[in-house]
Amino acid sequence: MTQSAVTEAPVTGADAPPAGRDPKVRWILLAAGLVTALALPWFVYPPVAMDIVALALFAIALDILLGYAGLLSFGHAAFWGSSAYVAGLIATHYGVPFPVAVVGGAVFAMILAIPIGYMSVRRSGIYFAMVTLAFAQMVYFIGYRWSDLTGGENGLQGVPRSFFGIELVETQSFYFYYAALPILLFGMWAAWRIVHSPFGRVLVSIRDNTQRARALGYEVEKYKLIAFVLSAGLTGLAGGVFAISHGFVALTELHWSTSGDVVLMTVLGGIGTLWGGIVGAFLTVMLADYLASSGFHGIDLVTGAVFVLVVLLFRRGVWGTVRHQWLARRLRRRSSRRSPDSADPGEGTGR
């Protein structure tokens, strides 16, 4: 409410549950997730399925910053969009297999994230959100003005989908989905590794108590910057796949509304959960698809209203709520069996 509260309060919708995690449940979830990812294009129009998985990785990448480092980036469209453009340009001009173009886009996003991140991590909390938003707007204007390269308002058209001459993948979205899926799954795995590594633990400690982390000798800014660049790189992977999948890069990908959309996906799914990003992306894309096909104009009306409602009433998000209920139930059951909780020390955050 006041400026002191502005400084370092963590943005955690999902408060840390006291119970530890259960490896069995984790494997079941992982298997279910994999099956869903593999089955998705059978049930959903394949290009839409691709959008869901790409945006899911985008939301997960944002969640590394928001949920674990406590930094709300309102400018991730800069990395998503610039990677989309770079991947599209590489694919157009060099005719390389699309994974190469995607990696090129992701590398560019990481390079771009270094100066933006360097300046943004000097501010935290609300300032960080504003500064990233402003820098992303700058990138947007560069994309808009540099129309020789980006096509300006017309976007980058006719991006080819080259894949070692395998025609099925190059022409049919259904097969392309399976060719691109491993890249995105790799990104999600990397995100999982990052937040569960010692590095990820340090990020959480910085989020929860910056002063203490600094006193323990961690170079806070360096950690934040590395997290920012890694997040941008994963965002870039997703953006590159998205561009190749559509065969087209629109200026919208750089627009602030794209940054807002991905924040919504993350918050709707549940901050600090990773799985939440997948749920959020799925719900958002399906809703947009449904509204578009039913001839409703003004999706922003729905998006905005969902934003307001989620923030007011449902801050844990879908996945966060499910997990919270489940953990609370398990904790109750355990304490009714009167087994000492001290057998489970330190596994703390349950993230």
Place this chain on the structure above:
Amino acid sequence: MSAVLQYVVQGLAAGSFYALAALGLAVIFGVLGVVNFAHGAFYMLGAVATAVLLDTLGLTLWWSLLVVPVLMFVFGVVVERLLVQWLLRLDPLYNLLLTFGLTLVLVELVKQRYGVSGLPYQLPGGLTGRVDLAGVVLPRYQLFVLLFSVAVCVLVWLMMTRTRVGMIVRASTEKPELARALGINVGRWVTPVFGFGVALAGLAGVLAAPFRAITADMGNNFAIILFAVVVIGGLGSILGAVVAGFLVGLVEAFGQAYAPTFAQILIFVLMALIILVRPAGLFGRKEATA
């Protein structure tokens, strides 16, 4: 020389929209700790209301300058009571997200009602044309905007420094803990201050109505530039918001004159430089860096 002076006036006129709105943003941030993303949308609503009032009731700009800020004040109070107040005790990022969602809704509603093309606006006779000031020809309306908003800023400044209410608001803005410790009920001022800040954004919208294309989207980029303005001026500094507002207006005008391709980008370059050299902003205090 006369060209330079024209750009200066043009820049200061454009800057006065930023200054007025940033002033509102700074006061709201100070007292509530809320970064109001919807500030650009409120600016847009001010401009749209001005056009609609002229169209339906025939209210000219003079009346709009009076009526629209009052309407926006009431609207701001409603928004604060209905939405913003519930999140005040939480991380300020939640209110940023809330006002972001509100922005999407407001912009879309205006789009549905008034379409995407600009609304027409006719200036009252006394403000059209140009004036000749010692050999320099300047658009009369730009001069008016400049003088009017400087007058408003001075008025707000006097209110802030000379009246009891203003001193309480200023104390709550700049040193909330200390104000509280001295027995000032900061919470009582939350709702009126939010309304006041929204009214300032609306007033900027009224002034911008004859000057800019009145569309549902006019506030979007405006809001982001406002963020750059308060980062440059130092968030939480009232003087910083005003000075940085005019500064950004100047940068924009000279950018458009001499390097039109980079005009929009220059503002953000300026912000980057400030962050590197003075992370707390031009008038920000050290604590605000955090």
